[in-house]
Amino acid sequence: MAAASEESVKLDGNDKTANATSQQTHTTQNKKPICVIVLGMAGSGKTTFVQRITAHLHTHKTPPYVINLDPAVHEVPFPANIDIRDTVNYKEVMKQYSLGPNGGIVTSLNLFATRFDQVMGFLEKRSQQCKHVLLDTPGQIEVFTWSASGSIITETLASSMPTVVVYVMDTARNVNPVTFMSNMLYACSILYKTKLPFVVVMNKTDIVDHRFAVEWMTDFEAFQEALEQETSYVSNLTVHESHPGRVLLQPHVLPLQSRSYLICVGVSAVTGAGIPEFFDAIDKAAEEYERDYKPAYERLRKEREDTVLAEQEAQLKKLSVDVGAGDTLSLDAKASLLSSQVTSSHKSSAMYLTPGAGDNDDSDSDTGCTQDDEDLEEKKEYESFKRFLVREKAKGKSSKPADT
Numbered sequence: 566m567a568a569a570s571e572e573s574v575k576l577d578g579n580d581k582t583a584n585a586t587s588q589q590t591h592t593t594q595n596k597k598p599i600c601v602i603v604l605g606m607a608g609s610g611k612t613t614f615v616q617r618i619t620a621h622l623h624t625h626k627t628p629p630y631v632i633n634l635d636p637a638v639h640e641v642p643f644p645a646n647i648d649i650r651d652t653v654n655y656k657e658v659m660k661q662y663s664l665g666p667n668g669g670i671v672t673s674l675n676l677f678a679t680r681f682d683q684v685m686g687f688l689e690k691r692s693q694q695c696k697h698v699l700l701d702t703p704g705q706i707e708v709f710t711w712s713a714s715g716s717i718i719t720e721t722l723a724s725s726m727p728t729v730v731v732y733v734m735d736t737a738r739n740v741n742p743v744t745f746m747s748n749m750l751y752a753c754s755i756l757y758k759t760k761l762p763f764v765v766v767m768n769k770t771d772i773v774d775h776r777f778a779v780e781w782m783t784d785f786e787a788f789q790e791a792l793e794q795e796t797s798y799v800s801n802l803t804v805h806e807s808h809p810g811r812v813l814l815q816p817h818v819l820p821l822q823s824r825s826y827l828i829c830v831g832v833s834a835v836t837g838a839g840i841p842e843f844f845d846a847i848d849k850a851a852e853e854y855e856r857d858y859k860p861a862y863e864r865l866r867k868e869r870e871d872t873v874l875a876e877q878e879a880q881l882k883k884l885s886v887d888v889g890a891g892d893t894l895s896l897d898a899k900a901s902l903l904s905s906q907v908t909s910s911h912k913s914s915a916m917y918l919t920p921g922a923g924d925n926d927d928s929d930s931d932t933g934c935t936q937d938d939e940d941l942e943e944k945k946e947y948e949s950f951k952r953f954l955v956r957e958k959a960k961g962k963s964s965k966p967a968d969t
């Protein structure tokens with residue numbers, strides 16, 4: 566497969582693959598592409614899997630739009646339309662901010678998220694030509710799932726197109742019921758966090774058949790039996806009724822046993838086994854999105870748009886007062902003031918971002934939307950942190966030692 570650097574798109578508007586594949590436009594009857602966010606533990610096979618499904622879609626003459634979000638990957642083995650490495654220099658970020666590898670990845674992703682409005686612009690342009698948008702995420706799962714930028718990217722995508730989370734699991738490394746349950750607990754935490762249709766991909770079936778895992782997910786007794794045979798200390802979970810771990814294993818706590826929540830499919834990213842079944846699962850999940858999730862995301866988008874508008878209005882008012890022109894400023898003048906402010910705020914991060922040569926396209930989409938989203942996210946976090954402090958203060962009045 567072609568190297569990513571050959572055909573990758575920089576965030577400067579030079580969408581090279583758009584020209585390359587536009588001849589292969591297929592009829593999607595105004596249907597939006599399905600966005601597939603691929604998550605999973607490091608080494609579970611996310612990148613290999615994205616490579617496999619990209620190849621499959623190319624063979625079926627429906628090339629996907631592929632985005633690599635892993636800034637630390639050495640080589641991207643699929644033709645990426647957008648590669649985070651073209652935008653953010655991960656090593657430079659580490660150096661400049663004196664960060665370790667994980668901090669470097671998080672910061673790179675944050676910087677990239679500030680430009681995600683441009684990515685959305687590209688996707689909009691290509692939405693009639695692609696049936697699928699695929700996102701490969703950083704090796705360390707928590708970098709994406711528990712970071713503000715991961716949430717921003719996921720929510721932005723989910724509020725504009727059918728979006729499905731694909732959780733890749735290394736089947737061969739989950740034959741131990743305890744490891745399996747930890748992995749599934751993690752999957753469930755993502756399911757609850759993202760509130761999106763969820764497909765569990767049991768990868769590496771060329772090494773181990775995934776049927777045991779499906780059985781554990783659907784038959785609680787079978788899982789318990791396997792757990793009882795475990796000799797490790799965690800098997801005590803089955804003995805002590807009150808142990809919190811045992812409570813978590815109850816089917817009414819975890820949605821593992823309900824097929825309506827989790828769709829499972831066994832695949833081998835190396836041999837290609839199970840890939841057609843995977844696409845069936847994706848279609849089902851996309852229907853689920855339309856039926857159960859879309860209204861909530863549309864509400865979210867509307868709320869965001871209202872908030873952004875209100876904030877822009879407030880900003881305009883403040884600016885008018887600041888320049889001493891009050892209400893006499895024309896709308897055009899106000900708008901130009903606002904855009905110059907937004908541009909300068911972007912410039913502060915340009916040190917690590919590659920703005921690209923042709924800035925014409927850039928200025929069109931530099932509406933500051935993502936910046937606002939980020940501000941909103943920060944505001945939400947700040948509010949919730951304030952509430953947390955109030956709760957802690959109330960709780961700690963009697964018990965907290967006088968340490969201030």
Ligand SMILES: Nc1nc2c(ncn2[C@@H]2O[C@H](COP(=O)(O)OP(=O)(O)O)[C@@H](O)[C@H]2O)c(=O)[nH]1
Nearest residue numbers: 607608609610611612613704768769833834835
């Ligand atoms: N046997 C086998 N190995 C796989 C499969 N998928 C991935 N791998 C291997 O697992 C390792 C990690 O894969 P990678 O795609 O880099 O994982 P990532 O960190 O989740 O992106 C690589 O050595 C792959 O060759 C599979 O289906 N079968």
Ligand SMILES: [Mg+2]
Nearest residue numbers: 611612635704
């Ligand atoms: Mg990878």
